Amino acid sequence: MKSIRREVFYPHPPERVWRALTEPALLASWLMENDIAPRIGHRFTFRTKPAPGFDGIVRCEVLEADPPRRLAYSWVGGPKKRAPTTVEWTLIPEHSGTRLVLVHSGFSGVAGFLLRTMMGRGWGHKLAEPQHFLAVLDRIKALGGSA
């Protein structure tokens, strides 16, 4: 696992799902207030309530827009200097509905390290499988550390 991936089937045509992903008012009703436009290079923001360490603004730029099939944008939440992650949406027509695939990738720092290295290859055969990694995490938890 190198990224967060979700697949959901919606009994709605891809065109309607596409609109829910790319029309600001519709998108705001399920994600966040935004000024999105499905145009490559368009810069936009998602806005939500600030929290400590987070100004409430997610900065994005459209990387791919292929209606009603594929939409991708960069996603930077938190301090500006953070490396961007990428959010990719793929819409696959299925029966009379849409299989929507979300991939959120490109995490840097420790989270990226965990996703990329420990949850995948690179930590030796014992840690190659996610269940081993989870076992290691449980172990780390058991070892303590006052979170």
Add this chain to the structure above:
Amino acid sequence: MPRPTRRPPVPPSAARQARLFAALGDPSRLRLVELLQGGDRAVHELAAWFQVSRPAISQHLRVLRSAGLVREDRAGRERRYRLEGREMRRAYEWIRRYERFWDERLRRLEATLERERAREEHSA
């Protein structure tokens, strides 16, 4: 229309992450973390696995300590090291929070699509 309830997760502090990432970005230090997964160890036990000198291993352990990855305990004259889970757990939980964030939002998308279907049918 219900307001979104869950914010995107706040990332761990950049400085803390940079320290942790640098600490793990060295093969010897990664190996030390792996060895410590077997339980706590004294420096000389850890050093036995390496070609480099014990002071070099101690230096690596200091870096891991400053990144919050290992903890040092003194037992008499001996220093023992063990894994400290806090920073790893923080990063792991950040990913988990992101997963929950998307799961919640994808459920909300379903409701948005239903409303939109009703609106389209009404205006047709």
